[in-house]
Amino acid sequence: MSGEADAKHKTIFLVEDNRADVRLIEEALKNSSVPHQVMSVRDGVNAIAFLRQEGEYVDAPRPDLILLDLNLPKKDGREVLAEIKADPQLKSIPVVVLTTSRNDEDIAHSYALHVNCYITKSRNLSQLFQIVKGIEEFWLSTVTLPSQ
Amino acid sequence: MVIDFHAQGIDINSLKEPAIHIFNQIQPHGILIVLAEPDLTILQISSNAIATFGIAAEQMLQRPLSEFIDPFQLERIKSGLNTTEDLDLINPVKLWVRKTGDEYSVFDGVFHRNSEGFLILELEPALAQENIPFLSFYHLARASINRLEETSNLREFCQIIVQEVRNVTGFDRVMLYKFDNDGHGSVLAEDKLDSMESYLGLHFPESDIPRPARKLFASNWIRLIPDSHCEPITLIPAINPISKEPTELTNSILRSAAPCHFEYLHNMGVGASLTISLIKEQKLWGLIACHHQTPMYVSYELRKACEFLGRMVFSEIASREETEDFTYRRQLAYVQSTLVEYMSQEENFVDGLIKHKPNLLDLANAQGAAICFGNNCTTIGKTPVAEDLNFLVQWLKNNVQEEVFYTDSLAQVYPDAEKFKHVASGLLAIPISKRNYVLWFRPEVIQTVNWGGDPHNAYELNRENGLRLCPRKSFQLWQETVSLTSLPWKQVEIKAALELRKAIVNIVLRQADELAQLAADLERSNAELKKFAYVASHDLQEPLNQVANYVQLLEMRYQAQLDADAKEFINFAVEGVSLMQTLIDDVLAYSKVEMQGVEFELTEVDTALDRALGNLRQRIAESGAKISRDPLPTVMADSTQLMQLFQNLIGNAIKFRSDKPLEIHISAQRQEEDEWLFSVRDNGIGIEPQFSDRIFVIFQRLHPRDEYPGTGMGLAICKKIVECHRGRIWVESQLGAGATFYFTLPVGGRDRERRSGRKTQNDLFGRGQ
Numbered sequence: 001m002s003g004e005a006d007a008k009h010k011t012i013f014l015v016e017d018n019r020a021d022v023r024l025i026e027e028a029l030k031n032s033s034v035p036h037q038v039m040s041v042r043d044g045v046n047a048i049a050f051l052r053q054e055g056e057y058v059d060a061p062r063p064d065l066i067l068l069d070l071n072l073p074k075k076d077g078r079e080v081l082a083e084i085k086a087d088p089q090l091k092s093i094p095v096v097v098l099t100t101s102r103n104d105e106d107i108a109h110s111y112a113l114h115v116n117c118y119i120t121k122s123r124n125l126s127q128l129f130q131i132v133k134g135i136e137e138f139w140l141s142t143v144t145l146p147s148q
Numbered sequence: 149m150v151i152d153f154h155a156q157g158i159d160i161n162s163l164k165e166p167a168i169h170i171f172n173q174i175q176p177h178g179i180l181i182v183l184a185e186p187d188l189t190i191l192q193i194s195s196n197a198i199a200t201f202g203i204a205a206e207q208m209l210q211r212p213l214s215e216f217i218d219p220f221q222l223e224r225i226k227s228g229l230n231t232t233e234d235l236d237l238i239n240p241v242k243l244w245v246r247k248t249g250d251e252y253s254v255f256d257g258v259f260h261r262n263s264e265g266f267l268i269l270e271l272e273p274a275l276a277q278e279n280i281p282f283l284s285f286y287h288l289a290r291a292s293i294n295r296l297e298e299t300s301n302l303r304e305f306c307q308i309i310v311q312e313v314r315n316v317t318g319f320d321r322v323m324l325y326k327f328d329n330d331g332h333g334s335v336l337a338e339d340k341l342d343s344m345e346s347y348l349g350l351h352f353p354e355s356d357i358p359r360p361a362r363k364l365f366a367s368n369w370i371r372l373i374p375d376s377h378c379e380p381i382t383l384i385p386a387i388n389p390i391s392k393e394p395t396e397l398t399n400s401i402l403r404s405a406a407p408c409h410f411e412y413l414h415n416m417g418v419g420a421s422l423t424i425s426l427i428k429e430q431k432l433w434g435l436i437a438c439h440h441q442t443p444m445y446v447s448y449e450l451r452k453a454c455e456f457l458g459r460m461v462f463s464e465i466a467s468r469e470e471t472e473d474f475t476y477r478r479q480l481a482y483v484q485s486t487l488v489e490y491m492s493q494e495e496n497f498v499d500g501l502i503k504h505k506p507n508l509l510d511l512a513n514a515q516g517a518a519i520c521f522g523n524n525c526t527t528i529g530k531t532p533v534a535e536d537l538n539f540l541v542q543w544l545k546n547n548v549q550e551e552v553f554y555t556d557s558l559a560q561v562y563p564d565a566e567k568f569k570h571v572a573s574g575l576l577a578i579p580i581s582k583r584n585y586v587l588w589f590r591p592e593v594i595q596t597v598n599w600g601g602d603p604h605n606a607y608e609l610n611r612e613n614g615l616r617l618c619p620r621k622s623f624q625l626w627q628e629t630v631s632l633t634s635l636p637w638k639q640v641e642i643k644a645a646l647e648l649r650k651a652i653v654n655i656v657l658r659q660a661d662e663l664a665q666l667a668a669d670l671e672r673s674n675a676e677l678k679k680f681a682y683v684a685s686h687d688l689q690e691p692l693n694q695v696a697n698y699v700q701l702l703e704m705r706y707q708a709q710l711d712a713d714a715k716e717f718i719n720f721a722v723e724g725v726s727l728m729q730t731l732i733d734d735v736l737a738y739s740k741v742e743m744q745g746v747e748f749e750l751t752e753v754d755t756a757l758d759r760a761l762g763n764l765r766q767r768i769a770e771s772g773a774k775i776s777r778d779p780l781p782t783v784m785a786d787s788t789q790l791m792q793l794f795q796n797l798i799g800n801a802i803k804f805r806s807d808k809p810l811e812i813h814i815s816a817q818r819q820e821e822d823e824w825l826f827s828v829r830d831n832g833i834g835i836e837p838q839f840s841d842r843i844f845v846i847f848q849r850l851h852p853r854d855e856y857p858g859t860g861m862g863l864a865i866c867k868k869i870v871e872c873h874r875g876r877i878w879v880e881s882q883l884g885a886g887a888t889f890y891f892t893l894p895v896g897g898r899d900r901e902r903r904s905g906r907k908t909q910n911d912l913f914g915r916g917q
Contacts, residue, residue: 020694100693101686123693123729125700
């Protein structure tokens with residue numbers, strides 16, 4: 001994927017290790033009204049490298065929205081979230097935790113780390129599609145975010 | 149005669165303890181000379197010297213002894229004095245003293261150096277016919293020892309000693325006298341003229357041989373008073389010219405006794421006395437006291453023989469005393485090792501001490517015992533009540549620092565003990581740690597003590613020559629009834645208690661280790677369980693979601709191409725996944741009931757019920773259920789679990805409703821055995837009574853899923869919640885006649901501590917709290 005995305009195109013950065021879920025979210029985003037590109041990595045270490053434009057991600061665009069799973073290889077979502085929110089350059093990017101976990105501790109912990117919102121993946125496909133659409137519309141067109 | 153000394157403003161103790169050892173007088177049967185070394189210059193001499201030397205004492209002062217005693221004799225002595233520290237090795241020295249012309253007297257000369265370093269020579273007339281050569285000395289000892297070896301018990305042994313001493317000395321009465329802890333003495337053995345009144349078994353009050361006298365006996369092992377009616381002789385001059393003080397005469401053999409002592413002897417009808425000290429572990433254990441009705445002289449050598457006999461046989465007494473209880477000690481050792489074994493077998497060592505035979509009581513021949521850990525006392529046999537025990541332990545904590553405390557009269561040191569004297573006049577206690585004690589009790593035993601005279605009138609006050617204490621005149625049998633006193637604890641019992649203490653301390657330490665290990669294991673397995681619960685809630689569900697989502701995506705995307713069969717198959721697949729997801733959720737909920745580190749708190753049942761109804765409001769609305777309730781109490785409970793309990797029960801009532809309009813009633817009733825009985829009654833389809841137990845078993849269902857959906861977990865969770873609160877749950881129902889679910893909760897949640905595991909673990913000695 002190229003970093004030379006159209007300026008009007010929003011970049012959604014998906015951090016998710018399960019390819020089936022990546023594909024499902026991409027499918028859900030296909031019906032979107034907002035022009036966008038989806039970029040994804042499958043572990044926490046690559047997620048941070050991407051965001052800091054390090055190594056092979058030197059040309060990576062700054063995402064407009066991060067969809068973050070919690071259970072990731074190498075570096076898990078909680079650590080990734082903590083690093084983003086501790087980084088002055090990155091902390092203004094909205095992060096949505098999108099996960100299967102309904103664990104109270106996970107929820108509390110994520111908000112303690114200043115996640116922008118925490119969403120449990122629905123078990124029902126049409127509900128899931130609606131959720132993803134909702135996230136995208138809310139974060140990419142409804143809200144006003146600080147310019148870079 | 150009873151004298152109120154206090155009323156007269158007299159300090160009885162100062163009168164009781166005259167400074168006996170500085171009495172600067174001697175008995176008249178010998179001559180005492182204080183000498184300055186090395187020239188043996190005479191510093192002081194007893195005024196009776198004139199009778200022997202024919203020269204007035206005053207005229208002998210500051211002159212060398214050699215002027216009065218043949219220098220040839222003295223040369224030998226001088227070399228002995230210069231070479232030996234222990235002057236006893238040269239004693240006695242036979243000395244010939246010329247009075248006038250060819251008139252010689254033979255003396256036993258006895259040297260010693262006093263604590264101030266002055267050399268003191270005492271001359272006693274040597275009586276040739278009583279000269280005891282070494283061989284006789286040996287025979288005397290051997291004969292005694294041979295007899296002693298044949299005896300088996302201590303009393304018999306003491307009896308032989310007094311007989312032997314009387315044989316060789318010829319005294320009218322010889323007694324063996326033993327001091328107890330209070331300083332009182334009792335006569336263990338006696339040999340006497342038949343005509344004399346017996347003192348055997350009598351007790352003599354402490355004041356008969358007051359502390360200063362006992363101190364003297366401890367350093368001066370043999371004391372002779374050949375004539376109790378003699379007039380004491382003074383030294384000339386009375387004050388030592390070098391030290392400017394009266395010469396210290398503690399170890400003098402001629403030293404006069406206190407006037408009081410003479411009086412005492414007179415009152416007892418004693419004309420002469422010989423006292424041999426029995427010393428055990430540097431302490432005065434007792435005395436061999438020899439009395440003669442008339443004056444009697446015993447030669448230095450014979451006295452020494454008696455002292456030797458006293459020392460030798462006494463070392464035997466000491467070891468006899470220790471082996472006296474040999475059988476008993478062996479029995480206690482057996483009890484002790486058995487107890488240690490029981491303690492290690494039982495989960496709680498306390499059980500090991502009380503549950504079997506032999507038990508704690510047998511270790512100290514006690515009638516009651518208590519193991520007090522903190523405020524928790526486990527008792528066996530006859531003991532004070534719990535409240536008294538707690539106060540007693542508190543008192544011990546504040547007043548006893550030793551490894552063992554024992555008394556045969558607790559009320560004397562702890563007056564509150566009088567009210568439970570019937571069970572605990574005697575106490576033997578070992579502290580295990582600061583707040584923890586093992587106690588043994590013995591009841592009061594009324595004892596009669598025979599005193600040789602009334603111990604409360606052991607002295608009289610004499611005002612004739614200034615203020616002075618006089619010994620009593622009456623030695624008539626005086627019986628005292630001793631109350632508030634138990635049988636005394638034997639040394640072997642005290643030792644056994646101390647041994648047990650060691651064993652308990654070891655076990656407690658080991659148990660603490662094991663508990664710490666257990667706590668660590670529990671913490672680990674708890675952490676693993678949490679991990680598992682997380683895996684179940686997340687990792688197991690992810691693949692299920694994936695299956696469901698993609699099957700649905702297929703259906704959505706390819707709707708046009710699929711026929712009815714394909715759509716039905718997809719539905720089954722989605723249903724299966726959905727059921728699996730519900731099952732996982734329910735199993736998780738079930739496991740959480742136990743896992744949650746819940747704290748019980750005061751919970752309004754009304755509030756928990758309201759929350760449950762809130763969660764169910766959609767289903768309640770759909771079913772049109774009418775829900776009513778009685779006033780509900782406040783209980784100690786976990787409110788979330790209580791809410792879930794109501795939610796499951798009411799949810800079931802809605803699910804299994806009949807065609808009739810649904811009515812649900814919740815009520816609570818206080819029961820006698822301190823618990824609340826709750827009920828949730830419905831008018832639904834009911835349950836056949838034969839299934840009333842089965843429905844609470846995990847995964848058990850009475851209906852096919854397509855009729856009544858569910859996992860078969862709901863009531864199993866209910867049961868677990870109720871049991872976690874130490875309650876019971878059951879159902880009363882008939883098929884078609886509605887069902888009433890009952891459950892109980894204890895008032896005030898008595899199992900609070902049980903639930904907060906940490907507390908139980910830290911309380912090592914918590915017994916079923």
